[in-house]
Amino acid sequence: MTATHRNTPDLFALSDVRGPVLRPGDDGYADEVTGFNLAALHTPDVVVGATGVDDIVAALRWASATGTPVAVQATGHGANFPIDHGLLISTARMTDVRIDPDRRLATVAAGARWRDVLEATAPHGLAALCGTSTDAGVVGYTLGGGLPVLGRAYGYAADLVRSFQVVTPDGTLRESDPEHEPELFWALRGGKGNVGVVASMVCELLPLDTIYGGGVYCPGEHAEVLLRTWTDWTRTLPDAMCSAFTLLRLPPFPEIPEPLRGGFWARVAIAWPGDPAEGERLLAPIRAAAPVSVDTVEVMPYAAMDRIHMEPQDPLPARESCALLRDLGPEALRTFLSQAGPDVRDYPLLMVELRHLGGALARPAPHEDAICARDAEYILETVGVLAAPPAAQAIEQATTSLYEAMSPYGTGHTMVNLHGTPGSASDRARAWSPEVYDRLRKDKSAYDPANLLAFGHTVTGP
Known part of the structure; x- marks a missing residue:
């Protein structure tokens, strides 16, 4: 030493x-x-x-x-x-993934990434409900509920969990499922890491090997017409059409492909697990809304899902946050554009995104869980890259201003995985309804009375 x-x-x-x-x-x-x-x-x-x-x-x-x-x-x-x-x-060394293709189940160790799971499931024509980046960890994502790219079609990732192998803070190894340790099973699906350390989990898989997906990119000056078209469009869609509207102010980094590099873009990203011809027909109003500079929408292997949102693959210092929204009426859209639209010069946030929820994300889970976003129609998410102290200050100001302005249109809650830096107890509580938050606090007292799991988005006992 x-x-x-x-x-x-x-x-x-x-x-x-x-x-x-x-x-x-x-x-x-x-x-x-x-x-x-x-x-x-x-x-x-x-x-x-x-x-x-x-x-x-x-x-x-x-x-x-x-x-x-x-x-x-x-x-x-x-x-x-x-x-x-x-x-x-x-848990980064614990990356084992075992597939039971006949029962359509995956047993996933604590440190596995979604990429590991998709590589293991693809040869069997199966898929798991991953998020926008397959580089993210499976377990942490799922403990927060897990908002998948195909969420409107199939629900939250936590909805497909069959069981957990979890170690509670006293060092006791437990098996948790709807019949064994049901309260622990409830808290682990949406309650984040408040009651134990998951060693592995078993989740259901979907019979899906390809999807129709990608992004339609328009120059940022057309953001308003694309946003209004997308918002109206989302009110007409079948549940299986999953989409997001994104404002991207991209840096001139060599890893970003041309012509997107260094530009300001308005994008609609989609994922459709149905017939590609029907997906193309549904997408037509978006493609016709504004001049399209880049169109990456195509039939792709499910394992290639990173192509849809094209999230960064290299580590970076980021400030993220989110808010759940009830709806996006005309006043909400005007407010959004006044804060982050093309008329705002030198806007510091890399990404401002509105993702369409509803569909299967609004339905009750097969087994009761701690997810509290089923009543929202959209989620607002932002990311800023903290390159230097002046940038950090500008990012904080822009983030605070945007969420304060959009608060009249929100549910008052966040999603724990996208919440960002946890603040006071009242700030952390925004990830859950008051009833679920109180229940989580009671579970915290039961499983972690000494509050050993004290870092990150944790709660304290009553």
């Missing part, structure tokens, strides 16, 4: 951990704690690189015995909160 280490309890009890046990200054520590979102720079006192469920059990038993707070990270896409002490359990 080097002199840079902070005082931490004796690590002898972690000697049976098969993965690395690191402290600040050790070789590999920096790589182990760095996640996709570089805005959250983690400096835990101890990091355990778990290789399996036994390592998670050992780490949590040590944390429970020593009163050490715990955080968990697989890919770090949701790293909106820096960890400056305590224990970080990295």
